[in-house]
Amino acid sequence: MDWLQLVGAIIISYLIGSISFSYLIGKLLRKLDIREHGSGNAGATNTLRVMGWTPAIIVLLLDCAKGIAAVVIGYQLTGIPVESGIAAGICGLAAILGHNWPIYFNFRGGKGVATTIGVLATLVFAAALTAGVVAIITIAVTRYVSLGSLLFISGTTLLTAVFTPWLQYPGYYTAFLVIITALSFWKHRDNISRLKSGTESKIGGKSDAKT
Template sequence: MTGVSIFAAVLSYLIGSVSFSYVITRWVRGYDIREHGSGNAGATNMLRVVGKGPAAAVFILDALKGIAAIGLGSLLSEGQTLMMVCGIAAVIGHNWPIFLGFRGGKGIATTIGVTATLTLAAALIAGAAAILAIILTRYVSLGSLIFAAGLPVMIAVLDYPTSYIYLSLVITLLAFVRHATNIRRLFAGTESKLGSSKPRS
């Protein structure tokens, strides 16, 4: 990687590391969102703990982090690969933010921002499947995993650049790593559903 590429990736990571769920909860409620509900610094836990409005704001702002990272990559290079690398760096920052001791969210909203910017059609199809799964099962984690797994498939089917396929596999891997405990609970039948009074991480 060139110096410009490294700079772009690091800055994108720092953009991703800004935790809006933490900031907004501190502002609205005066406490750390990670100490309540599921303990996750993300929109779903915000919905359960703080409310619909703040959760919607966090979702949009987290998605904008991904869009901003792609914009940075585009500004510094015309290469498609750097844009995707910046997007991945933002997702990593969201998941493991340097500003919060590397305890962040699960990166789905930021991933949506990244993929909707670079691969809109693929993101829409994978997103539709995810939303349907959430409606039918009320498992947000299952919908998130379906979205993440469907991305590289649809990117390949819709004939996006090959580099996008490989880099989207990294995004998929990141999502599955962050949802490891959710996957175990899904198989065990103990995962919390949307609206559950006993949220899990």
């Protein structure tokens, strides 16, 4: 393993993750800081609340692309065989950390859901697709984006462990995903409290809560 290349790939992945598309699109289209409006979160859901569907979809796709790019960088820049996936997992995590704590924007970012979608879809597509269907149905029925997001991430982790014997995922993928899941639950801790109390905001509604 070329450790210098690995460190370089991790840094590049973090810097890519640090590009806050919700902030940039807010500035470009509305001359606003998305973090000062709606829920205050720099992500696709708050972009939807503040700016509407088209900017939100653009942010969602671009944030997903950050996760995909980081995993590909991990595969390609380190010289580590694709089947190992070690660098890919680490670089994917670095991109999520960059999104959540972006160096370009005073470390005030989002919750990393869209970037996590890109990472998981690239690393463990079958598990992510299955969990994604459940998450979409959950969001459609309950209109809680946070609940669907948490179900997607935790469900992908569980299914990766279940599918590993058949799809031959490396065993350490599950370890990476457990870390990513724990990070997501921590970032969503306020949402979890509001879900328990029944005060969580629903998609399509107006709220000043930090969702």
